[in-house]
Amino acid sequence: MTRLTRIELFALIGAGAVGAGVHAAIAPEHLHEWAPLGASFVAVAILLAAAVAALVLRPEDRRPVAALGALLATVAGGYFITRLIAIPPLDPERESFDTLGICTTAIEVLGLVLAVHIHTPRRRLRYLSLSSGGRR
Numbered sequence: 001m002t003r004l005t006r007i008e009l010f011a012l013i014g015a016g017a018v019g020a021g022v023h024a025a026i027a028p029e030h031l032h033e034w035a036p037l038g039a040s041f042v043a044v045a046i047l048l049a050a051a052v053a054a055l056v057l058r059p060e061d062r063r064p065v066a067a068l069g070a071l072l073a074t075v076a077g078g079y080f081i082t083r084l085i086a087i088p089p090l091d092p093e094r095e096s097f098d099t100l101g102i103c104t105t106a107i108e109v110l111g112l113v114l115a116v117h118i119h120t121p122r123r124r125l126r127y128l129s130l131s132s133g134g135r136r
Contacts, residue, residue, distance in 0.1 A: 008114050009059055013052055015111025016068050019075060020048035022104045037091050047071055062119055069115025076108040 024045035031038025051071055054064035079101055081087065086094045 005118065008118050009055070012065065012068060012111050012114040012118065013055055015072065015107050015114065016048050016052040016055070018107045019072060019104060019111070020045050020052060022100065023048065023075075026100075034092065036089065040090050044071075044075055048075070065115050065119050069112050069119065072108045072112040072115065076105045076112065079105045079108075 023041045027038055027041035027045060029038075030041045048068070048071055051064060051068040054061075055068055058064055082091055082095050083097050083101075084094070086092060
């Protein structure tokens, strides 16, 4: 594992941990507001924490990277969707954008970008960068 990959892994673990921590911290408020919404926050916190733990325990395995990336994509996408429309099974009302949500989602999107970068084979990245520049 290269030094850059280690830094990327630490950053990905951090992004997942931030997402898990924020969702766990605000789950009680959402449970009081509306139980299904709060339950989804609890589930997200548990899933993110489990994916982070799997990545910490098996940093060489690409499956936890893919799982954490997929979770971060789902959570970040869910934040934006719930700000644009109401989703009655999870939230009966459309929510407004908030500072904590925007900052957390930005960190989650960064984690997603890192997960894709880590998970993509290096040969493929080199080929893509060469083909987009027109040089071979």
